[in-house]
Amino acid sequence: MPAKRLAGLSASVFTEMDNLKKTLEQEGKSLINLSIGSPDRAPAEELRQILSQAVLEETQYGYTLTRGTGEFRQACARWYQERFEVSLDPDSEVLPLMGSQDGLAHIFLAYINPGDLAFIPDPGYPIYSAGLLLAGGEKVPLPLEEKNNYLPDLQAINPELARRAKLMFLNYPNNPTAAVAPLSFFEDVVEFAKTYDLLICHDAAYSELAFEGYRPVSFLQARGAKDVGIEFHSVSKTYNLAGVRLGFAVGKAEVIGTLSQLKSNIDYGVFGPILRMGAAALSLPQSSIDENRRAYQRRRDLLVEGCARAGWKMPLPQGSMFIWAQVPTKQDSRSFARELAREAGVIVVPGVAFGDYGEGYVRIAMVQDEGVLKEAVRRIQDYLQGRLIQS
Ligand SMILES: Cc1ncc(COP(=O)(O)O)c(C=O)c1O
Known part of the structure; x- marks a missing residue:
């Protein structure tokens, strides 16, 4: 059974x-x-070349371990600085993932005890509910409604539930509603998280897929965000690399460390050539x-x-x-x-x-x-x- x-x-x-x-x-x-x-x-052809060359190197076949290579973590930090003007310490505030899904699923095991409450967007990308359920937590749906531009109404949240809850998931640009969030919303979220002592997890898998010159903001651009949460990124959608399984988590060092500790008991890291290609992808000019x-x-x-x-x-x-x-x-x-x-x-x-x-x-x-x-x-x-x- x-x-x-x-x-x-x-x-x-x-x-x-x-x-x-x-x-x-x-x-x-x-x-x-x-x-x-x-x-x-x-x-891009250039990225496929880098991957294929790395695959031929004899030295690329060992475990890279959970923290991955410095080259990849530094590329993530540089990309963040250029794209969002947020500085990150590559050693304590960046963690490679086997696709952002890896982090989205495991963060619940790292933080949720059986019976703990977490706010999950509804409608929402299914892994948030699944990860919470596997960790034994209980979902508090966070309604995303058209009348609020699919942003949760923080004022409408029952303060008692907010006090009891441990974590809140958010995702912009949003799957499935395609909504985007302004920086002011993330600033409100940081205040809310501080008031109720919540861990914020923001899934930014679609941060680079936006139209007519619009560039989504990062949750970490909100003042104080790094005190309350982390953000997940993916190379799947940005660089059309979904099958290679590469993403990364960034933000509050303590949380990145805890997720890394959990993952070090579960996996041995991302394949070296993939990390190298990922570093190259993040180092391409944004116009690429x-x-x-x-x-x-x-x-x-x-x-x-x-x-x-x-x-x-x-x-x-x-x-x-x-x-x-x-x-x-x-x-x-x-x-x-x-x-x-x-x-x-x-x-x-x-x-x-x-x-x-x-x-x-x-x-x-x-x-x-x-x-x-x-x-x-x-x-x-x-x-x-x-x-x-x-x-
Ligand atoms: C909102 C969202 N987050 C994360 C993912 C997972 O992406 P990855 O390929 O990085 O695991 C997806 C994939 O569809 C998604 O839609």
Whole structure:
């Protein structure tokens, strides 16, 4: 029998959509998958060269251990300074991760005792709830609502719960809502964390995917942030390196040290060549990822404008690789997504998969090239004819 702690883990809506996809594939239906946030674009040739050269070196095959190489940690610190004007000590305030997911999952084991409370965004990226559950903690949902630009309303939080809670997760640019956060919000979060003695964990996996010149801020730019929390970054989305599994955590030294201590009991570090490529990626000029941003922006415009022509209005996201759109028919998000898959062959994720507050929405991932997206728009337009709420 598997351990009881696995019981709450089954992400039923994701599994359900996955099963539907398999069934439709078996039926020979042509499907366009806009569900998973896995980048489809290639990493820079230069980075692939660095990786392949490093892989041929005999000396690259030992354990790098949890702290990884100084070269990688220093590259993270330099990148932070240049990008956010935040200085970090590469030895005590930076930790390499096997993808940011590694840190997002393990931070709960490092800080949560059974029964401890943690604030988790709803809708939210599922690993936060899963990590908390595996550590035996209890979730206090932090509603993200359109009327508040998908920022949690800190004033509305019950002070008693805030006093009892140990940790708060945040994520901007946000998955799934694609919302972004201003620095003033993070300043309020720091005050809140100080008042209630909370550890803040900010997931900034999409910090470099933003459009029309907008550059998301770092949580660590807020005054005092390093006293109360850490931030997680990923090279997956920024450099199209999702499969190599590399990310890093930065911030409060004590927390970075605790996460490192936990991880040193679990893994032996990231493969050396990957760390070397990661250091090279972070050392590229910031303009090297402009084309990536423009590609996502073109995809965003194509989808949003195409769906609007069919009468389905959705907001233009400022960041992330997602569009968060209201269900345009009278169905709930699950029935709509199922029907869109069956009838139009377009796979999106029902908002309810990310939490109760996601009901009424779907998440569309911009992970196909423009040709495929044009076909997706055509199919959506055909499907929506006569089905829209206003019709
Ligand atoms: C919000 C968010 N955080 C973290 C991750 C995980 O990224 P990584 O590949 O660095 O583990 C994802 C992946 O989709 C994500 O959407």
